[in-house]
Amino acid sequence: MHTCYSQMDRIVILNDGQLRKLALIIYRTEEDAIYSIKFGSENERANYLADSRSNYEAVLGLLDAGSEVKRRYQDDKVKALIADNINSYIVYCVNNALQIVPNYLVRMKYLEKINEHIQSLIKDLDEMRPTAWNNDDVERLGIEAAKCGDAMLKFTKMYKSSLSHDYSTWVKSTGMEFHELVESYQVELGFKGAFEELEDVQKLKVYDRILQISGLGSIKVDDMKTIIRGTGKLVLLYKAGMLVWDVFSVAHSFPTSTRDAVVEVASYVGGALVGNVVTVALTTGALQGVKASTMFVLLAGTVSSIIGAFLVGAFAKWLVDLFINSGGRDTFSTDGHVCYVAPMPDGVSIARQIAYEENPPKP
Structure with missing residues (x-):
């Protein structure tokens, strides 16, 4: 089936205040989704809730860091531009993370990478003592912040083009x-x-x-x-990966029968073994033009929801890293891993409502 994207699929770039609202709405929606899952224990549910909460706090921390570094150097003729570039980079990264990465467990790993880079940029800026002797270092830091911001903005605009x-x-x-x-x-x-x-x-x-x-x-x-x-x-x-x-x-899709079968098996109390979910997906639906594999099913379920429902499991935190760094070649052992199924919030749709105030959702 050939999928066509509409203008409603395209990203809108929200500002700091709008992103804070989006982050809260997404967090509340994720909470509802987690409460709807039939976990084997309340302790397990608490762990999933904590992960969602940590994502929300990570977003606020990034936005706070961007605002603070701008404020701190607003009167510094050399550092003010670099601080502004760092803040813009943060805004683009957060837009990307909240709108394009619907599975919060996948988003967690992404935010960790973003935060590590941002902290290193801010640390270098704080420690920098601009003199005639280190103009190259000043220029390099400014270019790094600017180019990373430009790249993230381009990546964001590429989504579902x-x-x-x-x-x-x-x-x-x-x-x-x-x-x-x-x-x-x-x-x-x-x-x-x-x-x-x-x-x-x-x-x-x-x-x-x-x-x-x-x-x-x-x-x-x-x-x-x-x-x-x-x-x-x-x-x-x-x-990029x-x-x-x-x-x-995007050109590949599982039939509705696969979605229904996956939702059924992963909706039992205590979830389902990942291996069982993969087996169900591979036996109930055939993909045209691609050899379906364990990795394909899991990426489809955790990242792009080709199955039509998102798979939620701790393995999702590092699955994308494994996939991207191996170029899709690496295999994944499903032994012992459990997953659940739940709807994830549509960050793009919510962001558009916030941006254009079309019946904006309440946090």
Whole structure:
């Protein structure tokens, strides 16, 4: 089935105050979803609630850090611009995290990466003593903050762009698996060896090349590879990999029978073993043009909800990292892992309501 995105799928960039409202609404919606799950114990429910709460607090912490660094250096002729760039980067990152990553357990890992990079930028700015001798360091920090902000804004605007539909449909027609798509562009770029053994910037270049070929555009990795520190590369790599997954998976869909079967098996008290959920998904529905696998089912269920309902499980915190860093090649053992199923809030829709005050939801 060919999926078409409408303007209602596109991201609106909210400001600080609007993002705080969005974060609270999403948190409250997640709470309701968690309370609807039939956990095996109340202690387990408490752990899931705590994870959702920590995400909400992480968002507020990032926004507070951006506002504070702007205030602290507003009268500093050298540092004020850098502080403003850091704050803009934070705003773009939070927009991206709240609107594009509906599964809060996946979002948790993403926010951790973002926070680590932001803290390193602010630390360098605080410790910087601008003199004629370190103009290069001042310029580098300013460029890093600005380029990361620009890249995150581009990534955000790429989300669900209609430009990638034809490419996604073509990939589906070839029968390529995700790792085969990635490896084909790795070869084109001349990077030898296993994808997981490449340097982070090389992996980022491969994913960026796919986004460019798909019609979404490029963040021009070569312009920033000597400027962005390791923590910044990890943020951009995570985002680029998730976007490539979106491009790859959008043309594929499971039938309604799969969604119903998955919801049924994962809705029992105590959830379901991940292996059982995967088996149900693979036996009740066939994907055209792709060899369905355990990893495909889990990514579909946790990230893009092709199944039609989100899988919720602790493994989701590190699943995307495993997938992105291996270029989709790595396997995942489902042994011992339990998952549940629950609806996750539609951040894009809620954000649009907040932005345009069209029956804005209440926190």
